[in-house]
Amino acid sequence: MCGIAGFWSADRSASNPEDILRAMAGAVPHRGPDDEGLWWDPSCGIGFAHRRLSIIDLSAEGHQPMASASGRYVMIFNGEVYNFQDIRRPLELDGVRFRGTSDTEVMLAAIERHGLLKAVQSFAGQFAFALFDHQEHTLSLVRDRLGEKPLYYGRVGDGRTLVFGSELKALRIHPGWRGEIDRGALSLFLRHSYVPAPYSIYRDISKVLPSTILTFRSPSGEPAAVTYWSARAMVEAATAAPSSIDEDQSLEELDRLLRVVVKREMISDVPLGAFLSGGIDSSLIVALMQAQSARPVRTFTIGFAEPVYNEAEYARRVAAHLGTDHTELYVSPADLLAVVPRIPQLYDEPFADSSQVPTFAVARLARQHVTVALSGDGGDELFGGYDRYFVGERLRRYRRLVPGPLRAGVARLIDAVSPTTWDQVLATMGLQASRARSLSGDRLHKLAGILVARSDRAVYRDLMSHWVDAERVALGGNEPATVLSDASNWPNVGFLPWMMYVDLMAYLPDDILVKVDRATMGVSLESRAPYLDHNVVEFAWRLPLAAKANGTRGKKILRKLLSRYVPPALFERPKMGFGVPLDRWFRGPLREWAESLIEETRLRREGYLAPEPILRKWREHQQGSRNWHYHLWDVLMFQAWLEAQT
Numbered sequence: 001m002c003g004i005a006g007f008w009s010a011d012r013s014a015s016n017p018e019d020i021l022r023a024m025a026g027a028v029p030h031r032g033p034d035d036e037g038l039w040w041d042p043s044c045g046i047g048f049a050h051r052r053l054s055i056i057d058l059s060a061e062g063h064q065p066m067a068s069a070s071g072r073y074v075m076i077f078n079g080e081v082y083n084f085q086d087i088r089r090p091l092e093l094d095g096v097r098f099r100g101t102s103d104t105e106v107m108l109a110a111i112e113r114h115g116l117l118k119a120v121q122s123f124a125g126q127f128a129f130a131l132f133d134h135q136e137h138t139l140s141l142v143r144d145r146l147g148e149k150p151l152y153y154g155r156v157g158d159g160r161t162l163v164f165g166s167e168l169k170a171l172r173i174h175p176g177w178r179g180e181i182d183r184g185a186l187s188l189f190l191r192h193s194y195v196p197a198p199y200s201i202y203r204d205i206s207k208v209l210p211s212t213i214l215t216f217r218s219p220s221g222e223p224a225a226v227t228y229w230s231a232r233a234m235v236e237a238a239t240a241a242p243s244s245i246d247e248d249q250s251l252e253e254l255d256r257l258l259r260v261v262v263k264r265e266m267i268s269d270v271p272l273g274a275f276l277s278g279g280i281d282s283s284l285i286v287a288l289m290q291a292q293s294a295r296p297v298r299t300f301t302i303g304f305a306e307p308v309y310n311e312a313e314y315a316r317r318v319a320a321h322l323g324t325d326h327t328e329l330y331v332s333p334a335d336l337l338a339v340v341p342r343i344p345q346l347y348d349e350p351f352a353d354s355s356q357v358p359t360f361a362v363a364r365l366a367r368q369h370v371t372v373a374l375s376g377d378g379g380d381e382l383f384g385g386y387d388r389y390f391v392g393e394r395l396r397r398y399r400r401l402v403p404g405p406l407r408a409g410v411a412r413l414i415d416a417v418s419p420t421t422w423d424q425v426l427a428t429m430g431l432q433a434s435r436a437r438s439l440s441g442d443r444l445h446k447l448a449g450i451l452v453a454r455s456d457r458a459v460y461r462d463l464m465s466h467w468v469d470a471e472r473v474a475l476g477g478n479e480p481a482t483v484l485s486d487a488s489n490w491p492n493v494g495f496l497p498w499m500m501y502v503d504l505m506a507y508l509p510d511d512i513l514v515k516v517d518r519a520t521m522g523v524s525l526e527s528r529a530p531y532l533d534h535n536v537v538e539f540a541w542r543l544p545l546a547a548k549a550n551g552t553r554g555k556k557i558l559r560k561l562l563s564r565y566v567p568p569a570l571f572e573r574p575k576m577g578f579g580v581p582l583d584r585w586f587r588g589p590l591r592e593w594a595e596s597l598i599e600e601t602r603l604r605r606e607g608y609l610a611p612e613p614i615l616r617k618w619r620e621h622q623q624g625s626r627n628w629h630y631h632l633w634d635v636l637m638f639q640a641w642l643e644a645q646t
Contacts, residue, residue: 002031002032002050002051002052002053002064002076002077002078002079002166003025003028003029003030003031003032003050003051003078003165003166003167003170003521004048004049004050004051004076004077004078004128004129004130004151004164004165004166005021005024005025005027005028005048005049005050005076005163005164005165005166005170005171005173006021006024006046006047006048006049006076006130006163006164006165007020007021007024007046007047007156007161007162007163007164007174008044008045008046008047008139008161008162008216008219009045009046009160009161009162009219010045010160010161010218010219010220011045011157011158011160011161012042012045014175017040017042017045017047018038018040018047020047020173020174020175021038021040021047021048021049022036022038022049023173024049024165024170024171024173024174025038025049025050025051025170026173027167027169027170027172027173028051028165028166028167028169028170029051030521030522030523030524031051031053031078031166031167031521031524032050032051032052032053032524033051033053033524034052034053034054034058035050035051035052035054035063036049036050036051036052037049037050037052037063037064037065038050038065039065039074039076041074041132044132044134044137045219046132046139046219048064048065048074048075048076048130048132049065049076049170050064050065050076052064053371053521053524053526054269054270055080055268055269055270055371055372055526056080056084056101056102056103056267056268056269057100057101057102057269058269058270059100061099061100061101061102061105062100062101062102062104062105064076064077064104066102066104066105066108067108068108068109068111068112069096069097069108069109069112070112071134072112072133072134072135073108073111073112073131073132073133073134074131074132074134075104075107075108075129075130075131075132076129076130077104077107077127077128077129078127078128078129078149078151078166079125079126079127079128079129079144079148079149080103080125080126080127080265080526080528081103081106081107081123081124081125081127082124082125082261082264082265082267082533083122083123083124083125083264084102084103084106084107085106085267087106087107087110087122087123088106088109091106091109091110091113094113096109096113103125107119107123107129110122110123111131116131116133116140116142116213117213117226117228120142120213120228121228121229123144124264124533124534124535125144125533126144126146126148126149126528126529126532127142127143127144127148127149128141128142128143128144128149128150128151128166128208129141129142130142130164137217138215138216138217139162139215139216140213140214140215140216141153141164141208141213141214141216141223142208142212142213142214143208143209143210143211143212144210144211145210145211145229145231145534145537146210146211146378146504146508146509146513146532146534146537147197147209147210147211147508147509147510147513148509148513148517148529148532149166149517150166150167150207150514150517151164151165151166151207151208152164152165152166152167152168152171152200152205152206152207152208153165153205153206153208153214154171154200154202154204154205154206155204155220156171156174156176156177156178156204157174157175157176157178158176159220160219160220161174161176161219162216162219162220163176163177167348168200168201168202168205168348168349169345169348171205178204179202179645180202180203180204181201181202181203181608182199182200182201182202182203183474183475183476183477183478183608184199184477184478184479184480185199185200185201185202185477185480186201186350186474186477186608186638187470187471187473187474187477187478187479188470188479188480188482189201189350189352189474189634189638190466190467190470190473190474190477190634190635190638191465191466191467191468191470191479192464192465192466192482192506192510192511193351193352193353193466193511193630193633193634193637194350194351194352194353194510194511194514195349195350195351195510196482196483196506196510197209197210197509197510199480200349201349201350201641202349209225209227210231210505210509211227211228211229211230211231212225212226212227212228213225213226213228229534231501231504231505232489232490232491232501234537234538234541235491235493235497235501235504235541236491236492236493238538238541238542239491239493239494239497239541242542242543242544242545243542243543243544247547247557250543250547250557251557251560251561253539254539254557254561255561255564257535257536257539258284258285258288258530258536258561259288259291259292261530261533261535261536262285262288262289262292262374262530263292265374265528265530265533266289266292266293266374268371268372270370270371270372271298271369271370271371271372272298272370272371272372272373272374273297273298273299273300273366273369273370273372273373273374274286274289274297274298274299274300274373274374274375275299275300275301275362275366275373275374275375275376275527276299276300276301276315276318276319276324276326277301277311277314277315277376278301278311278312278313278314278315278316278317278318278570278571279311279314279376279571280376280379280385280555280558280559280562280571281376281377281378281379281380281385281531281555281558282375282376283318283376283562283566283570283571284376284379284558284561284562284565285374285375285376285530285531286299286318286319286322286324286374287322287562287565287566288530288565289374290322290323290324291565296323296324296325297322297324297325298324298325298327298369298370299315299319299324299325299326299327300326300327300328300362300365300366300369300373301315301316301326301327301328301329301362302328302329302330302331302358302361302362302365303328303329303330303331304330304331304358305330305332305333306581309579309580309581312328312330314570314571314573315328316328317570318566318570318571321566321567321570322565322566327365327369329361329365331358331361333581333585333589335361336357336358336361336580337585337589337590339357339360339361340357340590340593340640341640342360342522343356343357343637343640343641344637344640344641344643344644345644346360346518346519346522347514347518347641348518349641350634350637350638350641351514351515351518351637352466352633352634352636352637352638353511353512353515354579354580354582354629354630354633355515355579355580356515356518356519357580358579358580359515359516359519360519360522360523363519363520363522363523363525363527364523366525367520367523367524367525370525371524371525371526372525372526372527372528373520373525373526373527373528374527374528374529374530375516375527375528375529376529376531377508377512377513377516377527377529377531377532378508378512378529378531378532378537379531379555379558380503380554380555381500381503381504381507381508381512382500382504382531382536382537382540382541383540383548383554383555383556383557383558384496384500384545384548384549384554384555385554385555385558386503386554387553388460388463388464388499389496389499389500389549389554390549390551390552390553390554391463392459392460392463392495392496392499393495393496395447395450395451395459396456396459396495398451399451399453399456399459404452407451407452408451408452410448410451411448411449411451411452412448414444414445414447414448415445415448417441418441418625419440419441419442419444419445419625419626419627420441420624420625420626421441422440422441422444422445423440423441426440426441440627442626442627446462446463449462449468450462450463456495457487457490457498460484460498460499460502461484461485464484464507466630466631466634467631467634469613472610472613473609473610473613473614473635474608474609474610475607475608475609475610482506483502483505483506484502484506490502494545496545496549497545504537513529516529543557559571559572582629582630582632582633583621583627583629586621586622586629586632587621587622587624591622594618594632594636595618597635597636597639597640597643598611598614598615598618598632598635598636598639600615606642608638608642609635609638609639614632614635617631617632618632
């Protein structure tokens with residue numbers, strides 16, 4: 001895993017291009033503490049910078065930027081191509097000779113032999129890379145199928161310089177940087193708690209979309225975009241003609257496929273382990289690792305004193321059953337609070353998934369022992385694991401059965417009772433809110449808004465929204481279209497598969513994978529997600545929906561497969577997630593910090609956010625009449641990020 005950066009300029013007046021490249025690489029040393037490399041071509045005005053975290057081929061033969069054998073191509077690469085040995089063998093049989101054993105060298109040889117498009121389609125892994133073609137005088141920016149690795153690009157200065165890199169902090173180093181905040185992207189952030197691709201928080205800076213090759217013929221020209229793998233086409237084809245093999249055969253095939261992928265992703269020249277929460281997804285990955293390892297697999301989890309947040313005891317039981325070399329660390333509220341000031345530097349643009357805090361903590365723990373860690377990310381999106389899929393489906397059916405005026409009446413009745421009173425009523429009925437239950441006064445009020453949503457698809461958008469009125473809070477922030485709002489890009493599938501599809505296209509790459517990438521790379525740890533191998537993704541979508549969900553819960557086939565390795569009593573429990581008690585922190589240890597960031601005169605002076613709705617929610621939260629911690633965390637993460645930029 002590495003950090004990449006570079007620029008291509010039609011302006012040759014810069015007298016110190018290599019110093020600029022060195023500084024860009026120096027902005028992301030955490031992504032590659034083991035080595036640094038630069039390449040500058042004065043005749044073309046293009047340069048690459050690279051920071052290396054050595055995982056495969058620790059020798060100098062893996063040094064980047066790397067040129068192809070003929071010299072036609074130069075590449076900087078972040079990620080891992082796990083099937084590089086399978087690609088290498090036929091190339092060697094065809095007469096290609098290799099200097100080292102890195103996947104980078106194999107990628108370049110495949111591109112020389114087969115062309116960029118065909119080569120990329122053969123790569124299985126997580127990757128983002130920049131490739132300069134001397135013969136065609138083109139720059140290509142390429143990102144993996146699911147968006148595991150980040151890649152930003154955009155114009156700076158007078159618009160004749162193209163900059164690109166793994167993180168925005170590298171782009172900000174360029175002397176032409178302007179950094180004007182995109183108010184439309186800010187409104188999207190307040191709605192979703194992240195900025196969805198292709199947007200970034202800055203105007204004129206974009207994210208390369210997953211499964212895309214962008215090719216530039218000049219630094220100022222518009223790129224040609226090629227989608228080398230279409231999630232939409234894959235989803236439509238799979239749902240139109242699902243697999244016809246029976247349940248037992250499906251289980252055998254999934255076991256075989258995951259074993260192959262996990263074994264391939266365990267290849268490493270440095271110490272390797274896995275995150276283990278004790279839930280279904282991570283437990284299955286660890287089980288398959290241990291089944292194919294001659295020694296105990298290193299596993300890591302963190303625990304919390306608060307029982308409703310603590311999964312460490314479950315992870316401990318699974319680890320003991322599988323015989324892993326398990327490390328757990330109980331963290332205090334003070335330990336987690338100490339992470340909060342680091343978040344703006346870690347995430348580089350506003351990001352407000354509060355599980356970012358414990359994710360960083362467990363990554364830091366793992367990095368003390370290993371350099372690579374496998375995870376269970378992707379299991380929920382591929383196998384229907386989120387409760388909201390079934391909530392959304394129930395709401396859709398309810399909307400079909402109940403006329404609009406009656407739904408509106410029910411919504412008014414819910415709104416007429418405060419969330420606090422609803423919590424009291426639910427408690428007397430034995431339905432008091434907890435992290436393991438979905439009913440609370442605040443959620444009933446959110447339900448009231450969903451009942452009057454204009455369409456079924458709008459129901460899910462509201463379920464996935466924090467600030468549903470984001471355009472009123474982000475001043476001047478007209479929301480651009482996203483996969484959740486642009487019907488022209490939706491596949492022709494049923495409602496539940498559609499929810500899973502939009503999560504695959506947006507929530508997974510722009511929330512989950514951003515969270516994991518920045519948290520792990522922030523401590524120079526490589527994370528690998530076997531469920532996101534595109535062969536697993538395609539297999540999961542070919543399964544009939546009934547193999548994944550039974551109407552009230554998902555991951556049916558994963559549960560069955562895991563039960564081959566772990567007794568169900570060790571993993572069958574309500575889904576917990578990976579959160580922190582923000583609601584209490586805002587009334588306690590984070591109160592002073594938060595109030596300084598959302599002070600009214602400050603908000604008015606900065607001019608990005610409307611103070612009234614924010615301060616109203618803050619007062620209600622402090623009074624205990626509402627729980628607005630999700631909305632407030634969004635605002636505070638933007639404010640903390642903004643403060644860090646000055």
